[in-house]
């Protein structure tokens with residue numbers, strides 16, 4: 001039984017090419033999620049793709065505190081270059097704790113905590129995300145094998161657990177800068193991200 005219902009789609013022109021924007025509604029919560037698709041992704045061949053967790057600050061407010069906005073742009077560029085692929089835009093802001101709690105977490109980080117310590121101090125796990133909805137969106141779109149753009153081994157494992165074969169992990173190291181290097185180093189050191197400093 002799928003955790004999402006496909007609701008609507010439209011064209012989405014971007015500086016890198018025109019994608020098809022597909023909206024999904026998460027059953028139970030009613031939360032909306034999106035997929036940006038280019039080319040034919042249900043032909044059984046491995047699909048270049050990214051599971052992008054929403055980060056308002058990085059994706060839309062030009063934040064240098066993280067790498068999300070840089071990764072979002074690079075992922076769309078890579079898919080457009082290949083002419084085929086999918087980016088899931090998953091409303092899991094703050095590694096699943098939401099924007100306001102992420103701002104609380106940032107405030108703790110301004111006081112010297114790292115991104116994991118801040119989550120824990122707020123009473124959350126380091127990473128609250130569940131990828132069931134991602135697998136269900138991919139299944140509904142006929143994606144069976146992926147070349148997954150990520151540095152996060154948990155995403156690779158999650159997809160494999162849901163029966164999506166990750167034939168290749170494509171590193172996506174973008175936007176390292178003095179404001180996010182501590183965050184990136186913590187992700188590598190405490191969350192197992194495959195990031196070269």
Ligand SMILES: Nc1nc2c(ncn2[C@@H]2O[C@H](COP(=O)(O)OP(=O)(O)OP(=O)(O)O)[C@@H](O)[C@H]2O)c(=O)[nH]1
Pocket residue numbers: 051052053054055056066067068071092093094095096097102105106109115119149150151152155172187193
């Ligand atoms: N709670 C919390 N969430 C953060 C913080 N910085 C970024 N995020 C969230 O983390 C998510 C992005 O996850 P990342 O850890 O940057 O990367 P990832 O998506 O797990 O792995 P990649 O696929 O390699 O990018 C987004 O939801 C961001 O809002 C932080 O300091 N605290």
Ligand SMILES: [Zn+2]
Pocket residue numbers: 055057058059066067068069
């Ligand atoms: Zn971010």
